[in-house]
Amino acid sequence: MPNPPSAWRIDESKYPKNGSPADRLRFLLRYAVLAPSGHNSQPWMFRLSGDAVELHADTRRELPIVDPDNRELVISCGAALSFLRIAMRRFGHEPVTELLPDSNNANFLARIRLGEEAVVPEEDTALFQAITKRRTNRQSYDVRPIPFDLYAALQEAAQTENAWLHFVPSGREREQVGEMTEQGGIALASNPKFRRELASWIRTNWSRAKDGMPGFTFGWSGSESLLMPLAMRVVEWGRAQGRAARDLVNDAPAHCVLGVSGDEPIDWLRTGQALGRVLLYARSQDVWAHFLNQPVQVPELRRRLAELLGKDGPPQLAFRMGYALDVRPSPRRPVKDVLT
Ligand SMILES: Cc1cc2nc3c(=O)[nH]c(=O)nc-3n(C[C@H](O)[C@H](O)[C@H](O)COP(=O)(O)O)c2cc1C
Incomplete structure (x- = not known):
């Protein structure tokens, strides 16, 4: 495997412990x-x-077709917030976080201050x-099951951020979620605007x-990386794609749905923070994840999925988990490009 791009190669020992808060925050943002x-x-x-950093939603980067309410956009920012908080703790600061600090500015999502010195759990x-x-x-995942204890630990990781994580048991419920994933894939791909939007974010290798x-x-x-986005703009590939997604759900060692009690921007921020923690906990145990959000991205299917699960609050994200090759x-984008 080629060397990862520089953004992924961070030398922890370069943390500017004695630098200014701005120097330290710049490092942590990596x-x-x-x-x-x-x-x-x-x-x-x-x-x-x-000694604080503000997190703002960059709405120039929104995905109006697949995410018309910017729900996933805020979730993504919540995940970045969770990574930042975890990094702050690692370098000995308890983060002090205010969510949506300015009621007149919905894009101002959080303010995070380098708090007291803390001992890292x-x-x-x-x-x-x-x-x-x-x-x-x-990629396809190994058939190796996820250990029983890990399910509970992942659910606890979600609960730490006031979210729920539901593991869809195999059998009838898994099949129903698989069907909804297929239907979602077909519905989304039948919209040429969805296909154009997706194609515009795909890059050549x-x-x-x-x-x-x-x-x-x-x-x-x-060559596929060059041709597929071109083909995607004109070919409606929803059926094949939908069926493949359903198989991924049905065959996954574990398939789960993440949600919180509400469905407002503050809830999306919480979902993102829970997502960050769940994905990192999974990875710390060698487990990978792959989003299959189709049934959450189509409003009618999202209602049906909520009804099927009967949880406190609608589903926000769905993903499979398991063991696989790296x-x-x-x-x-480097930190300098995302700092105003
Ligand atoms: C809110 C959210 C929704 C996502 N939805 C999908 C999805 O429906 N299908 C998918 O394959 N990946 C999905 N992803 C994964 C992103 O495509 C992925 O995070 C991004 O390409 C960066 O790659 P990385 O996760 O490997 O760093 C989603 C990620 C987030 C945070």
């Missing part, structure tokens, strides 16, 4: 930007202010170390772009 985001749009902007060190090892892994999804993240060769990381 971990925040490794968070997952819809289509790798990286829809965040940061602003340094004294061992578990947080493991989460921190997983940040540079995490990627979305879309040799692209130097710092955002978007290179073809290799879908397991494509170089994959190459996606590009990231």
Whole structure:
């Protein structure tokens, strides 16, 4: 596997412990930007202010077709917030976080201050170390089951951020979720605007772009990475894609749905923070994840899924989990590009 891009190679020993708060925050943001985001749009902007950093939604990077309410955009920013908090703790500061601090500015999502010196719990060190090892892994997963204890630990990771994580048992419920995933895939792909939006975020394998999804993240060769986005714009591939997604759900060692009690921006921020913690905990235990959000991205299916699960609050994200071979990381914009 080629060397990961520089964004993923961070030397911990370079943390400027005796530097100014701005120096330290700039270093810590290198971990925040490794968070997952819809289509790798990286829809965040940061602003340094004294010993605090502000997190803003970068709505120039929104995905109006697949995410018309910017729900996934805020979730992505919540994941970046969680990575930042975990990194702050690792370097000895208890983060002090205010969510949505300005009621007149909905894009101002959080203010995070470098708080008191803190002793790092061992578990947080493991989460921190997983940040540079995490990627979305879309390959096929081993049949090896996930240990029973890990289910409970992942649910606890979600609960720490006031979210619920439901593991869809195999059998009838898994089949129903699989069917909804297929129907969602077909519904989304039948919309040419959805296909154009997706294609516009796909990059060739040799692209130097710092955002978007290179073809290799879908397991494509170089020529496929060039041709697939072109084909996608004109060919309606929903049926084949939908069936493949259903199989992934049905065959996954574990398939889960993440949610919180509400469905407002504050709840999306919480979901993102829970997502960050769950993905990092999974990765610390060698487990990969792959989002299959189709049934949450189509409103009618989202209602049906909520009814099926009967949880407190609608589903926000769905993903499969399991063991697999390592994959190459996606590009990231450097911190200087996301600092105003
Ligand atoms: C809110 C959210 C929604 C996502 N939805 C999907 C999805 O439906 N399908 C998928 O394959 N990946 C999905 N992803 C994964 C992103 O494409 C991925 O995080 C991004 O390309 C960066 O790659 P990385 O996770 O490997 O760093 C989603 C990620 C987030 C945070």
